[in-house]
Amino acid sequence: MTRVFLSVSEKSQLLSKRLLENLLSETGLSVLEPRQNWFAGPSTERERLRTMEDADLVIVILDRDSAQVLFEMGYAVARRIPIVVLVQDYLAVPNFLADHAVFLDISHTTREDDLRYVLSALKDTLITSVRKNHFFPWSVKDSPDWDREQLELVREQIARCEHLARPEQMLRSDHLARSASNLEEQVTAWLVSQGGEVRKAPRSHIDDYDLLVQDFKGRGLVVVQIKAYSQKRKVSVGQVQQLEDAMRISNAESGILVTDSDFTASARDFAANSSSSIELLTTRDLQAVPAE
């Protein structure tokens, strides 16, 4: 059985508890030592590090209160134990850490859907790691509870990483594909390549849209929203509704919503039937359109 060491701050206790109750039991992982004492002294910390050495995987929940967690993460890096980091609070992850762990940003999830999102994203990540690097004693075939679509997705992820030799590189690739800031850079580059003049949203409008574009394909002002989601979570009708609202607030002529995931049927229906000019694009669409 795969042994997991869970490193969390006091702030993320609730999420950690839910992970333990739902995810770990469901995936057949065993937890070496759920943290009990948040004010542990040096001897307890030494004991924790000794325990970590027996772990096959370290799961880190990174939030703004993570001084001790970062210390434990550093120890795991030094001992070359695979790490999965669940990032909260929209923390920017230092580049050097990206070489040592896979990061899943769960900041934008709400309390209600935390678990569903984390479960699906983490499952995918673990399976990808397992398949390629034999971190865990099970494989895609050993997970009969997953449906065909999920298995296809895992296979696709594995194929994408096939050329990478080292586990750290594979994990980094996965991280980069999921990273919101990376997606924003990708979208910005694409808009510029199409002749657009791109500006970031001012802080006061950061919840309404991400980018403002002028001179894009002959249009006036365009607002752009970017949704970096797990491939398991699609962009919903409510989010397209928000884009239309953001267009109204900004007096924009049109709006573009880009995701690394996909859109629900209702989201596409809403956009198609809107009298406003709304374009829904996936990262696959961006790759298909050559630079002007």
Added chain:
Amino acid sequence: MNSIADSSSIYTEERMLSQHQAALAIIQGLVSNPRLAEFNWLDLACGRGQIIAHLDKNLSAAARAKIRYFGYDINNDAIRQAEGRAENLDLKHHGFEIGALAVFSRQFPDELRFDFITLTNTVHEINPTALAKTLYDSLCRLSANGRLFVYDMESLPPLELELGAIPWKQNEVAQVIHTFLHAAGASEYEPGFGQWTHRQVNGWNAQIQRDYIDVTDERLRNLEAEIVSCTEAKVREILEMKFELCRRSLDSLTRRGAEPEEAAEKQRLLYDFWALYRALERTE
């Protein structure tokens, strides 16, 4: 603060909500003025007294002794609890009135003016037909240097939806208040609006300061009908826009079905649809 049965006044002993902390921080600064002998504070929709629950941790005894606190709420039981809390705070005065928000101004003597009016976590419960008049009455009730502090959520948490409630976004409230000030002849005044990021939902706040509005009390009284009517028209325009977006989203969900990530959204849209339909029916 009208007749939304799902509404509940929150009171948690161990926790201070950030919007209440912010209001107390403003009061803390104002009452520390050594030349100030008395400070009239009207707490609209005071509920169970959440905002005064931690007053003793934020204000010294001397500062509390300057405060004349007036709580106002529609809920009698809530007021009784708030009153119990106020009794132990050694305030200069505390008094409570019961009634609907739309008529709060009638409950106080004409000459009474407030240095601070708080309206927190309540705008989503206000009947939109009463929003303009509530704003107007609040402004008229401010003392020469008085200020109005309003806070609310942009949406309700998924597990705390209230049938009939209309959450307002920051930009929508800003439009309403700008229209209101324009009609009052104070279009050059840009009141402060803030957006608050909470774990589950976003919130907003607005602060209106009476001395930044260069209009006399008499002129305000003369302009009442025009101010209220212009503001009501803006409220209706925004409600219609929100209703149309909501209706079209539900229409798409009806045609295409809701996928798992849209289950909570569908519920929220249905709540919104009913609240907006009900509100628009009343504003006709």
